[in-house]
Amino acid sequence: MKTKQYDIKNNIKIGQEIFENLPNDIRPDWAGLVLSRFDYYIKDIPISISELYPIIDDKDRWKEAHEQFTKIRVFGLENKNYEPDNYIRLAELVAKVTYNASGQSASFDSDSGHYIASLALKATEYFDDNRLEEEVKSAILLFSRNKKFKDNLTAAKDFLLYKKIDDILWFDWDPIGINDITPRDEYQSYVPEIFGLVKAKSDRQEIANRLHKLETENMGMSGTIENCLTIADKILKVR
Structure with a gap:
């Protein structure tokens, strides 16, 4: 697999391969880890996003991520000038992945996780900070360097x-x-x-x-x- 940043950012198939290599029970934590790379760069993290982390940390609460997705979506609609907007979209995907991992009915699109890697790297462009780019890329590829984790x-x-x-x-x-x-x-x-x-x-x-x-x-x-x-x-x- 090519792992250059521009490949991950622009080639959804790479994001798909990264996501599909993750065990189901690891997907919410991985997605949350990628999202959390922005915590030290966002001045005021929206409450709807900060509330997502405790849900991710507790498997018994993953089913609550559906409602949390709605809260994040509402925040985005009510704050259309929020920057970076890709950060909000990324948080929505993380909520979707978390809910899907719960095994509950009425799941979100099964390919929601395929776009996390690409969108996360696109979100870093707003900050123009090499450290953040490296942190995000490192989180994205955390499990990709060792196939044993899938099993x-x-x-x-x-x-x-x-x-x-x-x-x-x-x-x-x-x-x-x-x-x-x-x-x-x-x-x-x-x-x-x-x-x-x-x-x-x-x-x-x-x-x-x-x-x-x-x-x-x-x-x-x-x-x-x-x-x-x-x-x-x-x-x-x-x-």
Whole structure:
């Protein structure tokens, strides 16, 4: 498969192949991950979109995504000058994919997910930011580099969890305050340990204590345990 950005953006067949390679139970999380790349670039995320994330995170709530799609669509119709409009359209597709994965009746078009990759990359054009383009492309291709995930749901879920922890450490924890000026891999050496704590069912205090030790002893920063507890809560929410 060609994976150059312009191919993914303009060739829906590539988007189709990427989507069809995903296990059904991973599709909402993958779609939500792609959408979430824009969270740090959208000044005021519409409530109808921010409400979609908790639905994605809870399989028992996937059926609610149909109603959430309607809310997102209504927002778009009532705010026709909203920019970037492709971001709203992308959120609609994510809601559709999430509802379809629930197995409920009256599903949306089965090819809704085929357009996510293309539309997400088109949405990045509004921001003209290379970092965002790379973040979006990385999320799109997250499962495409390893075919084993299609037949191994546990491995796919663990891989997604690992990625989400990496995101939280980079975007939310960032004890040095450098996530807008340095390479993306600054904290990646800490991800395996935090991932291991989550898999071992460690509680928020254990995770927070480890984060606090990393930022104060390893990095020499003056972090607070209160902030680390907040980060630990974020991590446990994506478990």
